[in-house]
Amino acid sequence: MNTDSKPLNTAASKPGKTELAEMFRKFIDPQFVITDEETLKPYECDGLSVYCVMPLLVLLPETVEQVQQVMRLCHQYRIPVVARGAGTGLSAGAMPDAGGVVLSLAKFNRILHIDPLARSARLQSGVRNLAISEAAADYGLYYGPDPSSQIACTIGGNVGENSGGVHCLKYGLTTHNILSVEMVTVDGERVVIGSDGLDSCSMDLLALITGSEGLLGIITEVQVKLLPTPEIARVIMAGFGTVDEAGAAVGGIIAQGIIPAGLEMMDSHAIIAVEAFTGAGYPVEAAALLLCEVDGTKEEVQEHIEKAEALFRDFGATSIRTSKDDAERALLWKGRKNAFPAMGRISPDYYCMDGTIPRAHLGQVLNEMQDMSKRFGLRVANVFHAGDGNLHPLILFDANKEGELERAEAFGSDILELCVKVGGCITGEHGVGVEKIRQMPMQFTDPEIEQLNAVKSAFDPQGTLNPGKGVPTLRNCQEYRAINAKPQAPEVQHA
Amino acid sequence: MPDITKHLQQQINEARNQGHKLAIVGAGSKQFMGRKINAEQLDVGGHSGIVDYQPLELVLTVRAGTPLSEIETALAEKNQMLSFEPPYFGDRSTIGGTLACNQSGPGRPWWSSVRDQVLGVNLINGKGEKLRFGGQVMKNVAGYDVSRTQAGAMGTLGVMTEISLKVLPRPAITMTLSRKMEHSEAIRFMNARAAEPKPLSGACWLDGTLYLRLSGAHSAVEATAKHWDIPVMADGDTFWQQLRNQQLEFFAGEQPLWRFSINSTAATPPLKGPWLLDWAGSQRWYRGDSEMATMEALAEKAGGQVSLYRGGDRTGEVMHHQQPALQAIQKRLKHSFDPDALFNPGRLYSWL
Structure with a gap:
């Protein structure tokens, strides 16, 4: 080039x-x-x-x-x-x-090869996330990251966004679960980044590509790692009288040396909405609910479930229910998995945020969010990947009401600013895209933004790959800093 | 220890103004890696100390010059560990060097690599600017993943000053199983065991003997050992420790040491000389004289790459070559971080 x-x-x-x-x-x-x-x-x-x-x-x-x-x-x-x-x-x-x-990349939907002994699969980039695990199931294997859109989303998109899911505390994000990608560069060169091995020589370009939101190249093929399907998984659902108690219980589990496969929290607004929608038996009187999934060998799961149940009691759980079989496990997860559609039932529209915070600040962040809720006059419900600090506040609004969308966006922006203030970040797994480009200057200084743009230029000197996404220009940063936190109508960039 | 970031920035700016090149050195324990270069030393070993450790969040932030031993002592007090089992080359090996050289030990396929566990870095670029990428949280997709890109870059993109890592609890117990096994049978066997949902945390073959390590809950480890029916090895921990720190007899002596990072199930290249298989066959070590081009062809046939890890000719290329288009991208990336090519010029490749 x-x-x-x-x-x-x-x-x-x-x-x-x-x-x-x-x-x-x-x-x-x-x-x-x-x-x-x-x-x-x-x-x-x-x-x-x-x-x-x-x-x-x-x-x-x-x-x-x-x-x-x-x-x-x-x-x-x-x-x-x-x-x-x-x-x-x-x-x-x-x-x-x-x-x-x-x-x-919709036509790139073929699973090219599954190697059960090497525990890997080669896929065209348009293969659906869930289709990988379905194809690998015959060999007792599965693909780890399970974003909530996994029925539809593609592995190429997962690489673009570095997607996670509810199991990433234990099994990692996309970046931890891929071996190589085939990519077409902006000028049409076909390159392979990574190999069948677990690492490659030189700077880690595979890490750089993962989560780059289509700004650095076009992913045409992905080689993923497959994991052995655990012998058994069980989930504990525990209700707590306060958010702080639930947060402390999460810390307590980690302190015991247990890394749950999934560790999710919901606040009372989310619990009530979800229970009305799914009838999964969630404790509607609880201020916070934890779903703690433990997987592994039969012996290990038994040992850890007993420890975790006892620990939740010690931390003041007001109700505990543990799945006895896979059907009950699915039922307990059903509420969490339907949290977003459940919001659709209690509000015409909702706006899902995606900040990440150090868990120690959870109580403070949720409290401040309730204050903001009053200030903006909009309800907010929270679902939280508690294990890894990824918060999904769901701001409820009605787009048909004058100014509500703008208020929802301003509310969201304030939440993200708060996340950064307590040591977190503006996006845990949804990406920056267009949506959060105005918040990038909250997290990054001008020299950092400049460096990120220089990285982009190393791959795409003319800036034609997914322009206007991911990283703002320096000029825009100054503008965004000046106007951030003021309600703004969504502005779509036209060429 | 004081924060010497400003002092480092000053030295970088001086070097830039005077047209000097800089060789970034922590403890200097990995000087044998990469290519030989001539440059003024930039000592980052003095930039040391634990900045923040939140055991309940599994997050640690340290200055890049912090010795691994200091970090592991602090983690052990909370019954946690650096899950990537970084090798120690002497007592002073630092976390910065470990990440720059992407060094991980026997547990890597199951417990992640140093690269995997990185959450964020602070970096001084070639313009002397202090930059922060990533953070102290496990999920963070704002901006490109510049932090993990440092893994294997050997300091060519800047001077790391601070690193945040995910740490993990130590397993309740560890047990080593061992038996005699022929080389190619061991490759198949290690991979087959790794495909089972059992608490495997190490799989190595050396000198006609297979070594498997189990780690986790008591009940799970004991049940698996019984199920697999392989004899338990007394003092197995010493074996893994020596493997991790490359202190086994296999690693001794002056013969060139080659590292293959390949498909874990690939047949071992037909070379005369001793082999050590680690990571269930994904990382293979070979001792012997050979040419880079010969070894590269063998590595590619096995689905991966090779590097001349220690010894041999360190003035030629020692890392697997790059595809021309990727080489061009890396040159531009290097330029974007380090426009005057101050940092470790030629350490990784002659052209970088």
Whole structure:
């Protein structure tokens, strides 16, 4: 890639939509070069539908060679490229660029190879997360990270976002569970980062790519690690009279040397909403609820369940229920897994935040959030990956009411600022995308932002990969700092 | 120990103004790794001490020059550990060097690597700016993962000053099982055991003998040992300790030491000379004279990479070569962090 040369084409010679579509149709099945409004429409947003932009074109290539050709053409004409998996992202990371193409990896849906002895699987990047574990189940293996969208979301998207899930305290995030990726660079080179081995020579580019939100390259293939399916898993549901007691109980479990497979907390607003929705038997009178899953060998689980039950009692649990079989375990998890849709029942809209905090500050953060709730006049419910400090406040609002969306966003921004203030971060697993780009200057200084932009330029000198996402420009940072915390209407960037 | 970040920034700025190059040195215990370079020493060993330790959050923040021994002593008091079992090359090996060289011990496939456990770093770049990436929390996807990118970079992207890590509880008990086994059978056997949901935490083969380590709850370890029916080895901990710190007889002497990081199930390359298999076959050590190009071809056939870990010619390349497109990206990355190429020039590759 020659970064010093003058651009090959100026805006004047940039092909128009029709001309461009014809170029792509020379090597992509014409029906998969989408140009008409009606078929383009579903691509205008991802899972965060308040941010919508219609793309110029949507492409669904079927081979890596086609992806390479797309990238070469787009590089030549400086056309923005936004990669897209299943479009389940929650930060508008896959929101199109009005002057660019959406590169859908939907056709890259083949599981290429499962190696049960080496405990790994090679997948095209559009393979669904859950499909990996389903295919590996025959060998007594599964894929660790299980984001809540796992039925639909793709492994390529998981790499882009460094997705986690409810089991990442013990089994890690995407970055801990992949061995290699095949990537097409912005100028169409096909590279493999990582190998079948557990590490590679030199700086860890695999770590850099993971969580890069489509800003550094197009992922076409992923090799993941598979884990042996635990012999048994059981979950304890414990209700507590205060959030602080529940938080202390989490610390108590860790202090015992037990790393639960999952450790989730919900506040009373969430408990009540979820119980009304699922009827899973959650203690609606509790101020906080813990779900603590322990997995391993039969002997180990027995030992740890007994310890954990006793410990929760010591920490003042007002109710304890432990699953006796997988059906009951599924029932106890059902509430947590349906927490988001449950909010949909008690409120026309909800806005899900994703900050992370050191757990010691949980009580303080929840209390301050209740104060904010009063100030903004909006309800908030909390579900919390307690083991790893990832907080999902769900702000309830009605988009049809004048100004409520803007207030919800301002409320969310204040929550993220609070997370950073207590030593946490603005996003644990949903990514920055467009949604949190205004909060980046809360977490990073100007030299840090500049360094992140320089990293981007090392991969994408012309800045055509997923532009306007992930990392703000320095100029925008100053602007965001000046206006942060003031209610702002969502602003969509058009090319 | 005082915070000497400002002093380090000063030294970096001076070197930059005077056109000097800097070799970053902690305890200097890993000088044998990488390529030989000529540069002025930048001593970060004085930047030492535990900044914060929250056992209930499993999070530790230390200055990069902190000796591993100091960290592990503090963790042991809370019955916790550095799960990646970093090797000690002498008493003073530091956490910064461990991360820069991406060094992890026998438990790595099950308990994560140093790279995996990194949560954040503070870094001084080649412009003398103090930057912070990641943080003290386990989930953090704001910005690129610059912290973990440092693993294996051997200081070429900047001077790490502070590192936050995830730590883990120590297992309740550990038990070592051992029996005679032929080389290729051991590869199959170790992988098959690793595919079972049992508390395996080490799998090594050396000199016709297989070693398996079990760690975890009493009941689980004991039941697994019984189930697998392999003899228990007395004083197994000493074996793993010596493996971890490369003190076994296998590692002694001047013969070049090659490290293969490959597919755990691959057949071992046909080379005359002793092999040690660790990480259930994923990390394999070889002693003997050879050429880099020959070894690279063998490593690639086995699905991975090779490095000349210790000894041999350290003026040529010692790390597996990079694809041209990735080499170009890494050169630009290096330039983005260190525009004047101050830090460890040529340590990792002649071209970096």
